[in-house]
Amino acid sequence: MKIGKILTISNMSISVLLEKYEVSNRDTIYVEHDGQKVFFEIANVDGSVAVAIPIGSIYGLKKGLDVYLQPGGLRIEYSDNILGHVFGAFGETIDNTVIEEPQTKNIYEKNLSMAEIDVQGDILKTGIKALDFFAPMQKGFKMGLLGGAGIGKTVLIKELINNVYKGSGSNSVFVGIGERSREGRELIDDMEESNLLEKLGIVFGQMGENAMSRSRAAQSGLTIAEYLRDEKYQDVLLFIDNIYRFLQANSEISAELGNMPIESGYSTTLLTEISEVMERINSTDTGSITSFQAIYIPADDITDLAVNSIMTHLDGQVVLSRSIAEKGIYPAVDVFNTNSKLLSIEGVGERHFKLVEKAVAYFARYNELEEIVAVLGIDELAEQDMNIFYRSRKLRNYFTQPMFVTEQFTGIPGQFVELEDVLRDAEDILEGRYDHHDEADFSYIGAIDQN
């Protein structure tokens, strides 16, 4: 249906002079140019003028071109066909496959009501020592993996896919937002090699693509996760790498629309946008969505507004720190900022809880001692502090871990470590059972060999 003509064009938006006014926000419209359809999504309507954001390339478009309405808006497959396919942000397959008889659904689903949301869940083991110990995970949780540029978020997400998804037997959804296409391609290959691709639904809106693509990948990915939860009654694992890029893309769109920016140039509607997405990631009593979400920290600024608005929605978070990564310690977990709602005596039991408390206290004291040692030398420390100093270093080394997904880079085989072993080893180190061992022996191992 023809609805009007192009009035103005700029970098990331067009305005349309409407002839018919039955259009609303988030309607999809298109123009025909060089025999191709160029799609747009309506962002706002002001009387007889609608502003729309392009989904594809707008080079060469002209004023006065006829604009048509695409009924149904942005849609993605909503059937068992989502598994084993790779989708772009707008629901199109990008793995050179075609879905016969597509059954699609609009990507902007309504949120769950309070009555529908279920908060119960079992503990979920990740096999990663630092995570299971400092940030235990529960089914239905939203776990954030936060870190600045280049300190190991994506490796951690990949390791979680390896450890949790491969062992779970359930279907999963991976949403790649604004990350590297190379890694996207590697994920597809890895999944194919381990015969897991057919159990996985993948949506990509990667960093080389425009803001709309990066923004809408989130909603498209959620729609297919919801299909598995609501129609197949499954416990779904949802991996999002990287949810920060969703807000970043939205701020690009917002700026292009000329909206007034807030702090650091983020879009005015930042809080609404993140809530809209996060509220969809929930569990019902017939199915659950457990999500691991990588969160990029721009300019290493953990007080960043977008990062904080995401954190509000999380049930737990693992923070990775550059100062730790600098020392060659991976995963570079900053234990002081890492936490989980589950970490209480009721949630994980007294032994685990007390051990975490003690470990964090040791690390806190270690940081103070490090400065003292740098000035006075190690021999000046009291015996108790000397114990804390050496045991903390051992414990810190112990929480490094060889990863399955980095085996081919490091040459060290990956390790899945049971929580029971972690608790035993942490206890042993803290109580001094390994005082006579060299600290280097604890780096990049699994559980401590009991023989």
Added chain:
Amino acid sequence: MSITQASDPIKGRIEAIKEQNNVYGVGRVARMKGYIVEVSGMENVGYFERVSIADKAEGYVSRIGRGAVTIELVKQNAPLFVGDEVSASGEVFGAYFSMDSIGKVVDMFAEDKMTGNIFKDREPIGAIPAPIPIMDRTKVHRPLYTGLSSIDMMYPIGRGQRQLIIGDKKTGKTQIGLDAIVNQRGQNTICIYVALGKSKKTVKEVYADLLARGAMEYTIILAAFQDDGAPALYMTPNVALSIANIYMRAGGDVLVVLDDLTTHANIYREISLLAGKVPGRDAYPADIFYLHASLLEQGCQHKDGGSITILPIVETRGGEITDYVSTNIISITDGQIVLSAKAFEKGQKPALIFGLSVSRLGGAVQTDEMKKLGAAVRQELLAYLETREVFELVNLDEMNDEMRRKLARGNTIMSRINQYKFSPLTPDEMLSRFSNLDGED
């Protein structure tokens, strides 16, 4: 004669005028703000269409407004006046390239900067390459040797990798790029050195350096000088990747050195603010991440065999690598080589900061021997540096033998890693240099 019949010729006339407008859409300069020009008329111009203002200037359409069209000038050789005639070309704006550019210093219009001549056989190429689909990529696994042991062994670069070189002024950033280019001799690799906002003298020196070492035989220097105007500076890295794409799609390996993206970011900020866009963090426009992401995502190992390796360079101030643009680019690239002014002053060359440098592809792009030795040396070096920091003031005599040996080996690694500029090592030379660390130096 009925009314309908009578209106037909009139319709025809109107159609004809419209048709003509398509080809010869003309307008007049109404306002000027630096290189951003507002034009009235030009109802039928396309977005990003190439336009020219008499013989005086050339640019592209950056905005089509209700009553006026905004143009950004890429080239200008005479002053403009309000009322100057602006004509459309009917084609999307693009750059030009000639296959004869190898061995030359050229700009995005295929002009030989040394002679001032424009290549006769220049062909139009897209100024902004389309994204490379995920399925057209494949694993990055072949090594690209720079000849520097600190990089090839510890933070290796693969063909199709994007490896950032970041550091303060005068820390040897460009030199690493040039070392890498010189070391491609005999490797069947086309190199493109992109000089952004550099002085003409600097570019000429780079040219002389590369020429003296025979590297110009396979290298194109694509330059946009400071006086070329902001839109040309902004566009040139994209053009470099368009050129790289031509060679990659023909199955070739390409190495692109972008020197540097800090200048690029600042130029883009300048254009955006002048064009009235909303400023974000540090006054950069909201799409500054996308600007660099879309550029660097052109680097890849293509499934058909070709590859584009990109070494973008970023200049920091006061060693601060966590500022906005730097972290943006770190989050795009497949690793970073971080250089330190302090290490440079102490005579360590290349002046890498080992703890902060990373190659995300690591061993995947190394031979088994290099992977094994490289990982061991890196692990030992990092442990040494951390130990040295904590135990800096501890007397050497009070240490146990194990610790003393550790420190001695660390010292040896540090001294063997030093390499003077343009003195590359082969992988075999590196292996023998680092396989025995306990011996005398």
